[in-house]
Amino acid sequence: MNLKIGSNDFKNVHIPLLWGSRAIVLDKQSRVSIINLESEPAVLEVLGGNPAPGISYRLENDGFQILDDHGKCLYYFYAKPCTIVGEHIKLPTCQIDLDMIKVGRSLFSNNVVHGFGVGILVSESGLVLGASLPPGLAKLAA
Numbered sequence: 001m002n003l004k005i006g007s008n009d010f011k012n013v014h015i016p017l018l019w020g021s022r023a024i025v026l027d028k029q030s031r032v033s034i035i036n037l038e039s040e041p042a043v044l045e046v047l048g049g050n051p052a053p054g055i056s057y058r059l060e061n062d063g064f065q066i067l068d069d070h071g072k073c074l075y076y077f078y079a080k081p082c083t084i085v086g087e088h089i090k091l092p093t094c095q096i097d098l099d100m101i102k103v104g105r106s107l108f109s110n111n112v113v114h115g116f117g118v119g120i121l122v123s124e125s126g127l128v129l130g131a132s133l134p135p136g137l138a139k140l141a142a
Contacts, residue, residue: 001013001014001015001016001025003016003025003026004026005017005024005026005096005101005119006096006097006098006099006100006101006108006109007098007099007100007109007110007111008100008101008108008109008110008111008112008113008119008120009111009112009113010113010114010119011112011113011114011115012114012115013113013114013115013116013117013118013119014116014117014118014133015037015117015118015119015133016113016118016119016120017094017096017101017118017119017120017122018037018118018119018120018121018122018131018134019034019084019091019094019122020086020089020091020122020123020124021036021037021038021134021137022034022035022036022037022045023035023037023042024084024094024096026096027048029048030098031048031049032046032048032049032077032079032082032096033046033047033048033052034046034066034077034084037137038137043055045066046066046077049077049079049082051064051066056068056069056071058073060076060078062078062079062080063076063077063078063079063083064076064077065077065087068088072087072088073087073088074086074087074088074089075087075088075089081095081096081097082095082096082097083095083096090124091122091123091124092104092122092127094122101120103120103122103127104127106127108120108129111129113129113130116130116131116132117131117132117133118130118131118132118133118134121134
């Protein structure tokens, strides 16, 4: 997959931004989609900055919550600026802007990531720029 997120270029990368088990991708109009890769098949949770069809969610001021099967908030999604905030998912906040990707306090701008399974990997133990695909995730079709 070749994709630009903010000012970062991801070339020949399977997943540009992996937030825990969620692949975060942008379409050509810079609309965000989030795909949960925990189960087979993968589940689309956010499509073009909106809740994906069939997903449990709750509207919030300026955004929405993605809910699990029991109605617990997994994370908050805000479209402007694109921000993903973990609730039950304990990961650093991720913000995508026109010129950067911010994860927690780390700022990624003007990077080129080439030939990795994952461009930016965000996990409970930290961040990695250029990583292998973690085992056990569903495949993400390009």
